[in-house]
Amino acid sequence: QVQLVESGGGLVQPGGSLRLSCAASGSFFSMYYMGWYRQAPGKQRELVAGITSDGRTNYADFVKGRFTISRDNAKNTLYLQMNSLKPEDMAVYYCNGGSYRGTWGQGTQVTVSS
Secondary structure (H helix, E strand, C coil), rough: CCEEEEEEEEEECCCCEEEEEEEEECCCCCHCCCCEEECCCCCHHHHHHHECCCCCCEEEHHHHHEEEEEEEECCCCEEEEECCCCHHHHHHEEEEECCCCCCCCEEEEEEEEE
C-alpha cells in the first residue's frame, strides 16, 4: 500500500556528506515509525536510524554523532543527513517501516571512496 523511492546517493570522499531522501506514497505515512537501513556486499541488511511519528529518533552505534534522521510528514518524505562518511558506510540504503513494513524499494547506492 505504501511505495518507497529512495534517492540522493552517490560517490563521496571519506569525510564527506550526503543527504538521502525517501519519498513515500500512501495515505498513512505520518502514522508510522520509519527507518533507514543499509546493506553492504556480503552483509545482512541492518537498521541505521529510526524515527517515530512524532519525531523521536534512535541510531545504530556506528552512526551516532555522524548521521541525522528526520521526516517531513507534510511531504511524506524521510531524510538521512550523513556527515563524516567512512568507507565502511558504503552500502545500498533503503527506507521502510519498523515492525510494519511494506515492500522494499530499490534503494540508493552510497559509495565512499578516495
